[in-house]
Amino acid sequence: MEVIENLLRAMTLEEKIGQLTMAARGEVFPPNEASEAEVLHGIRAGRIGSLVGTHGAEVTTRLQRVALEETRLRIPLIFGFDVMHGYRSVFPVPIGETAAFDPVLWEHTARMAAYETRAAGVTLTFAPMLDVTRDPRWGRVVESPGEDPWLGAQFARAKVRGFQGAGIGMPASVGAAVKHIGAYGAVTAGRDYASVDISDRALNEVYLPPFRAAVEAGAAVIMPSFNDLGGVPTTANVDLLRDTVRRRWGFDGVMVSDFNAVAELVKHGVVDDVAQAAALALQAGIDIDMASNAYGLGLPLALERGDVTIGMIDEAVRRVLTLKAKLGLFEHPFAPELDTAERDAKLVAARRLAREAATKSVVLLKNEAGLLPLKPGQRVALIGPVVGADGLLGAWHAAGKEVKAVSIREALHLALPPGALSFAKGVDVEGEDVSGIAEAVRIARQADVVILSLGELEGHTGEAASRARPSLPGRQRQLAEAVFEVGRPTVVLLSSGRPLTLPWLIERAQAVMVLWFLGIETGNAVTALLLGYANPTGKLPISWPRSVGQIPICYSERSTGRPFSATDMYTSGYLDTPVTPQFPFGHGLSYSRVAIRNLRATPAIVGMDDAIAVEADVSNVGVMAGEETVLLFVRDVVARIAPRVMELRGVTRISLAPNASGTVRFDLPVKSLAFPAGDLGPEVQPGEFELMVGSSAEPSALVRTRITVRG
Ligand code: GLC
Numbered sequence: 001m002e003v004i005e006n007l008l009r010a011m012t013l014e015e016k017i018g019q020l021t022m023a024a025r026g027e028v029f030p031p032n033e034a035s036e037a038e039v040l041h042g043i044r045a046g047r048i049g050s051l052v053g054t055h056g057a058e059v060t061t062r063l064q065r066v067a068l069e070e071t072r073l074r075i076p077l078i079f080g081f082d083v084m085h086g087y088r089s090v091f092p093v094p095i096g097e098t099a100a101f102d103p104v105l106w107e108h109t110a111r112m113a114a115y116e117t118r119a120a121g122v123t124l125t126f127a128p129m130l131d132v133t134r135d136p137r138w139g140r141v142v143e144s145p146g147e148d149p150w151l152g153a154q155f156a157r158a159k160v161r162g163f164q165g166a167g168i169g170m171p172a173s174v175g176a177a178v179k180h181i182g183a184y185g186a187v188t189a190g191r192d193y194a195s196v197d198i199s200d201r202a203l204n205e206v207y208l209p210p211f212r213a214a215v216e217a218g219a220a221v222i223m224p225s226f227n228d229l230g231g232v233p234t235t236a237n238v239d240l241l242r243d244t245v246r247r248r249w250g251f252d253g254v255m256v257s258d259f260n261a262v263a264e265l266v267k268h269g270v271v272d273d274v275a276q277a278a279a280l281a282l283q284a285g286i287d288i289d290m291a292s293n294a295y296g297l298g299l300p301l302a303l304e305r306g307d308v309t310i311g312m313i314d315e316a317v318r319r320v321l322t323l324k325a326k327l328g329l330f331e332h333p334f335a336p337e338l339d340t341a342e343r344d345a346k347l348v349a350a351r352r353l354a355r356e357a358a359t360k361s362v363v364l365l366k367n368e369a370g371l372l373p374l375k376p377g378q379r380v381a382l383i384g385p386v387v388g389a390d391g392l393l394g395a396w397h398a399a400g401k402e403v404k405a406v407s408i409r410e411a412l413h414l415a416l417p418p419g420a421l422s423f424a425k426g427v428d429v430e431g432e433d434v435s436g437i438a439e440a441v442r443i444a445r446q447a448d449v450v451i452l453s454l455g456e457l458e459g460h461t462g463e464a465a466s467r468a469r470p471s472l473p474g475r476q477r478q479l480a481e482a483v484f485e486v487g488r489p490t491v492v493l494l495s496s497g498r499p500l501t502l503p504w505l506i507e508r509a510q511a512v513m514v515l516w517f518l519g520i521e522t523g524n525a526v527t528a529l530l531l532g533y534a535n536p537t538g539k540l541p542i543s544w545p546r547s548v549g550q551i552p553i554c555y556s557e558r559s560t561g562r563p564f565s566a567t568d569m570y571t572s573g574y575l576d577t578p579v580t581p582q583f584p585f586g587h588g589l590s591y592s593r594v595a596i597r598n599l600r601a602t603p604a605i606v607g608m609d610d611a612i613a614v615e616a617d618v619s620n621v622g623v624m625a626g627e628e629t630v631l632l633f634v635r636d637v638v639a640r641i642a643p644r645v646m647e648l649r650g651v652t653r654i655s656l657a658p659n660a661s662g663t664v665r666f667d668l669p670v671k672s673l674a675f676p677a678g679d680l681g682p683e684v685q686p687g688e689f690e691l692m693v694g695s696s697a698e699p700s701a702l703v704r705t706r707i708t709v710r711g
Pocket of ligand 1: 052082126179258259463
């Protein structure tokens with residue numbers, strides 16, 4: 001663009017490096033936060049080109065005016081913020097929303113979030129987070145799309161479409177900075193920021209597909225992860241960032257480091273000083289240094305040393321200025337003026353959408369003897385520490401605290417007849433005080449049914465929140481066991497950002513619902529599900545382990561030469577724990593019951609450029625109308641690289657009245673049967689493929705058929 005080339009020619013070195021510098025101000029990691037005075041001074045001097053953590057129409061407008069009216073070149077600022085699952089109208093956390101298995105919903109909530117975010121003067125969101133993970137010890141499971149790369153890729157496409165809409169310069173769109181490329185979800189022992197040491201094959205088969213999908217969907221920005229990948233910090237990983245992402249995938253957008261990650265190359269031990277850190281990051285293709293000022297402090301010296309060239313700096317500045325132009329900042333640098341009626345109407349629509357998303361994200365793990373939905377006239381004892389309005393929004397809830405969140409207790413109280421609901425907290429989420437258990441037991445004795453609401457705090461999940469024992473914190477187990485002893489039918493509501501290893505609880509509860517963190521409409525969604533006004537449809541996007549000893553655990557493993565057999569001890573299992581998860585990927589009950597049969601795939605013999613029509617008949621054999629999510633898995637029966645026993649390749653939904661039947665259909669392109677071959681390039685190997693359809697990855701519940709791909 002001519003305007004960009006003219007700017008480049010006019011810029012001093014300091015101003016160029018300023019465009020590569022993102023200062024931290026507002027809701028950010030304390031030690032790196034710049035003061036207001038430092039930010040103002042930096043903007044005026046042309047040493048800051050963007051900010052992370054500043055949001056809100058007033059403050060962004062005020063700082064933008066400084067950039068436009070008090071600097072030599074009047075280049076507008078980018079304001080970046082972590083809008084992961086809603087800005088003010090907070091939706092379920094990503095792991096929860098993924099449980100809806102609903103790309104239309106995912107796009108819709110991102111679209112709504114983009115509208116509220118841009119209205120706050122923020123033009124770049126650091127989302128979606130696309131780190132596939134099979135390790136519930138890792139706190140960032142809560143931000144992830146779960147364990148499956150194909151589902152993660154669907155999530156990526158939907159979210160990038162939602163955030164970016166018809167163009168990132170539109171008044172209700174924002175740029176999507178997808179994160180954190182570099183197999184972050186495979187950190188050693190689930191410990192945040194730890195090393196990742198996996199094969200190139202695993203990197204290409206499991207961790208990169210969602211990011212490739214995001215690039216294909218036009219994601220504006222990519223953020224690498226904090227960790228090293230086989231000893232090479234992702235922030236300085238030329239092979240990954242330049243060779244794979246930029247050259248092979250054709251990504252020409254901006255790369256922004258994670259928070260302080262450029263300077264942390266010194267702590268990784270790969271450089272001596274901040275100038276070398278800046279050089280390594282720029283050489284890898286990092287355009288913007290977030291929060292460390294390593295570029296500001298180190299690039300001039302790196303230039304003097306000859307470790308970088310002015311051409312490399314210009315290349316990065318050109319990409320940043322191009323992003324600003326695409327964001328429309330040269331024409332519309334300020335938060336858009338909103339029509340009050342439109343804004344109020346959007347808030348109503350957002351709350352309705354939040355309730356829909358929350359309802360679809362809940363996973364019913366267990367429902368013995370049809371305890372749920374609750375029956376009219378029952379006396380209900382609501383017990384537990386996770387019932388209030390705080391703690392429902394989950395990690396990374398942006399400006400969600402500005403909006404009323406509906407609690408479970410409040411919504412149940414309104415929905416049940418007067419006097420039908422009693423409440424006792426029992427214990428806190430954390431802490432040793434058990435003095436409240438007696439009262440909890442007392443009201444349990446007087447009730448017909450108990451609802452036990454337990455779980456984690458927001459702070460137990462998200463960044464820097466790994467847990468070696470992902471179970472119930474504090475004395476919640478003591479409360480639960482005391483309540484179970486009373487012997488009333490008990491429903492457990494679990495609020496968590498990850499699967500929790502709770503075999504003792506799942507054994508004793510008659511019903512278990514996973515709420516994750518559902519956002520501002522938690523109470524209304526949960527109440528509708530408990531009372532049967534809504535039928536649960538959510539499914540696990542991540543395997544639910546019985547114990548930490550099983551981690552990492554996922555449904556799509558390779559067979560091995562000794563796959564587990566209950567009748568042969570010399571096979572892959574444990575002496576002290578079943579080899580199967582507590583609940584498999586895709587598990588989720590509803591108040592209906594479906595039967596899936598008569599799977600057929602046509603044509604049965606196909607060529608490389610064909611598509612396969614896969615159909616199955618589904619019947620609702622339950623007594624309630626419901627919607628069932630049906631999954632399609634594939635397996636390459638024989639391949640040079642040992643194939644995985646099954647891999648998700650299709651999701652569809654069918655709504656059925658009681659005793660009704662219907663047919664689900666998947667159009668499966670043969671090209672989607674490609675797996676990374678010997679050179680890791682995608683290749684469909686001729687031969688037999690097994691197709692499997694079912695409600696989850698539970699092998700015994702799948703219907704199967706085979707097709708043949710011709711050479
Ligand atoms: C954090 C996170 C990243 C986030 C960034 C800005 O450290 O790793 O996900 O986008 O900093 O808040």
